[in-house]
Amino acid sequence: MALDADSQNKKAGWQLGRLLTGPFAVIGRVAISWVDNLGASAIFLLLAFLKILRSKQLIKIVQQVYYIGARSTMIIMLVSFFTGMVLGLQSYHALVKFGAQGALGTLVSLTLVRELGPVLTAIMIAARAGSAITAEIGIQRISEQIDALDTMRIDPLRYLISPRIAASIISFPLLTALFDLVGIIGGYVSGVLLLGANASTYVYRVQTSMDMKDVTDGLIKAIVFAVIVSMVCCYQGYFTHMRTDSHGAKAVGLSTTSAVVLSCVLILVSDYVVTSLLI
Amino acid sequence: MEIPLIEFKGVTKRFGARSVLERVNLQIYEGQVTTIIGLSGSGKSVLLKHIIGLLKPDEGAILFKGKPLSEMKKSESAANLAQISYMFQDNALFDSMTVYENIALPLRETTNLSKAEIDGRVMARIEQTELEDAAHKYPSELSGGMQKRAALARALATDPRIVLFDEPTSGQDPVRKNAILGMIAQYQRKFGFTAILVSHEIPDVYFISNRILALYDRSIVFQGSPEELENFDHPFKDEVIRSLEGLQNELTGLYSKRQFKVMHHVQLTQKTPGEPYCVAVFSLDDLDIIRTSAGHNAAQVAIRGLGIYIDKHFGAIGGFSTRRRSNEFVTVLPYSDLAEAKSMLKDFVKDFQEQGTYEAWAGARKQTRSARCVEFTVLAGIAQGQPVADIDSVIDAAKSQQKEIARLRCDGRR
Known part of the structure; x- marks a missing residue:
């Protein structure tokens, strides 16, 4: 009887201990998993980055610039034009209240060049090209095409990942510049042509309010976003087979979703960090 | 004693708590065709991937020419592994590339060959694997058999010294299966590489293998020639081989070797001592020439045609036949002495010359677009045996008596 009571006490103590430490264990596991993934991504990025400069990469980089960059121009122009128009529309009505409609060019151009240009461009490319990168690499992974590269002594990081990272670093700033330009034109169309703001003032304000630092800061952000988006999308696709929540085609679908969501979140988080460092 | 090209010493592999390979020991010798057989999910592909x-093994060592891979410098192990090529079970062709680009990929990425040299080598492989019309098609536009051949062409593109084939014939019809196995055997002889196959195709795979490795219950339980496997007494034989080997050969419809032996035994036990029987051995000569000039499928269709004709002719008069080698058939005539058997063979030769050669060639011809003339030569030999005699010695005696019974050159029968 005494033994039974003792073992019951022990069992109760063990259960209480488990109840108290349980949440910490979960948090610990999640934290370890995050740190683990972060480390793996950093190594993945570093190795892929170093392999950009290997031989026979130029053609592959040019091809990827075409897929990631050139083929995104239409959607970027469309989005930036309407973003500029909305910005012009909203800003004009706000500025009119203070009789400051002359500052429309300043507001539109600085908003686009400093913030909206790099951020929206990165999000659009993550949605269009990033998802395609993850899906393509994910399918190559589950259909053993990446293993086939290994067996042929072709380094998959060099062959698949490095050109995409290099192409993103080239494409993102160029597309951001295009976004800024078309966005400013969009602001002109809504503010000047549709709402009647002064055209010369708009152009003059755009020219005088922006300095080189605004442009370079915007392009630095674009490069940071390029590295983040390409790394996240390639990483998610490359390690599709390591997912514990699903397998096969479903895993590719989930990896693609994760890649886009994670890219968007990291774009916004890093935007704050980079802005605070540059400002 | 010959040092194995590849050797496993106590290799163990676990995935989580599940052990797939347990203290595996095996040897693979240079220049041979070695086949790993075992049930589905027994770890054959895992073994190949090691x-x-x-x-990488959790325990144990993998040796290349007697030296552990783990003790080699990175450059040395990379150089050894670079000699190996791998043909995946599901082909693993790049679906966004054409067949030509798939085959050219390892040459473009791992060599410094000029564009013209790469083109020459790729086109040679495309021709050898009869993929001329598919060269600029994508894998999704090809049949399963063509995809296999494209994967084979890619595996051979870099002239590897060792080629690993993971279930090369899965999902193929009997003619294609035998054509792929024939192709592997022919290329292995031609290029001299060491071939390691994982296959379920029993007994077809025996025809091309020098050595068989049997994987059973996570370990290698047999290593030896296909003939030695016949006398191997182990649960593996009951559980694996008999479950995979049908009663009839898939390609020809003839009895399997095992069923043939059972029938032979049953027939002989019914005979009184001194009552003779006869054995005829038929061969389709120069199979490699047929493969080269008419293609692998055509060669297999010709073999099948010959097998079916033998079965039809001798089956009607109480004989039973099996395929003994890729191009060799054995027929037992249980109720005939030598004189009767010779008379039967004469009838067969007459029939075969009149109709059989044409039928065999007509079927094979549908498989090839080649306009080149192909010679089919059929040999036959006959010998008499006694119930007490070992069947193999009677077969050998019949084989030594073989002479040409029919020849076909294009459509000109003779």
Whole structure:
């Protein structure tokens, strides 16, 4: 009887201990998993980055610039034009209240060049090209095409990942510049042509309010976003087979979703960090 | 004693708590065709992936020419592994590339060959694997058999010294299966590489293998020639081989070797001592020439045609036949002495010359677009045996008596 009571006490103590430490264990596991993934991504990025400069990469980089960059121009122009128009529309009505409609060019151009240009461009490319990168690499992974590269002594990081990272670093700033330009034109169309703001003032304000630092800061952000988006999308696709929540085609679908969501979140988080460092 | 090209010493592999390979010991010798047989999910592909370095053992060592891979410098192990090529079970062709680009990929990425040299080598492989019309098609536009051949062409593009084939014939019809196995055997002889196959195709795979490795219950339980496997007494034989080997050969419809032996035994036990029987051995000569000039499928269709004709002719008069080698058939005539058997063979020769050669060639011809003339030569030999005699010695005696019974050159029968 005494033994039974003792073992019951022990069992109760063990259960209480488990109840108290349980949440910490979960948090610990999640934290370890995050740190683990972060480390793996950093190594993945570093190795892929170093392999950009290997031989026979130029053609592959040019091809990827075409897929990631050139083929995104239409959607970027469309989005930036309407973003500029909305910005012009909203800003004009706000500025009119203070009789400051002359500052429309300043507001539109600085908003686009400093913030909206790099951020929206990165999000659009993550949605269009990033998802395609993850899906393509994910399918190559589950259909053993990446293993086939290994067996042929072709380094998959060099062959698949490095050109995409290099192409993103080239494409993102160029597309951001295009976004800024078309966005400013969009602001002109809504503010000047549709709402009647002064055209010369708009152009003059755009020219005088922006300095080189605004442009370079915007392009630095674009490069940071390029590295983040390409790394996240390639990483998610490359390690599709390591997912514990699903397998096969479903895993590719989930990896693609994760890649886009994670890219968007990291774009916004890093935007704050980079802005605070540059400002 | 010959040092094995590849050797496993006590290799163990676990995935989580599940052990797939347990203290595996095996030897693979240079220049041979070695086949690993075992049930589905028994770890054959895992074993193959250890050889090429896609997986690392949890315990034990993998040796290349007697030297452990783990003790080699990185450059040395990379150089050894670079000699190996791998043909995946599901082909693993790049679906966004054409067949030509798939085959050219390893040459473009791992060599410094000029564009013209790469083109020459790729086109040679495309011709050898009869993929001329598919060269600029994507894998999704090809049949399963053509995809296999494209994967084979890619595996051979870099002239590897060791080629690993993971279920090369899965999902193929009997003619294609035998054509792929024939192709592997022919290329292995032609290029001299060491071939390691994982296959379920019993007994077809025996025809091309020098050595068989049997994987059973996570370990290698047999290593030896296909003939030695016949006398191997182990649960593996009951559980695996008999479950995979049908009563009839898939390609020809003839009895399997095992069923043939059972029938032979049953027939002989019914005979009184001194009552003779006869054995005829038929061969389709120069199979490699037929493969080269008419293609692998055509060669297999010709073999099948010959097998079916033999079965039809001798089956009607109480004989039973089996395919003994890829191009060799054995027929037992249980109720005939030598004089009767010779008379039967004469009738067969007459029939075969009149109709059989044409039928065999007509079927094979549908498989090839080649306009080149192909010679089919059929040999036959006959010998008399006694119930007490060992069947193999009677077969050998019949084989030594073989002479040409029919020849076909294009459509000109003779």
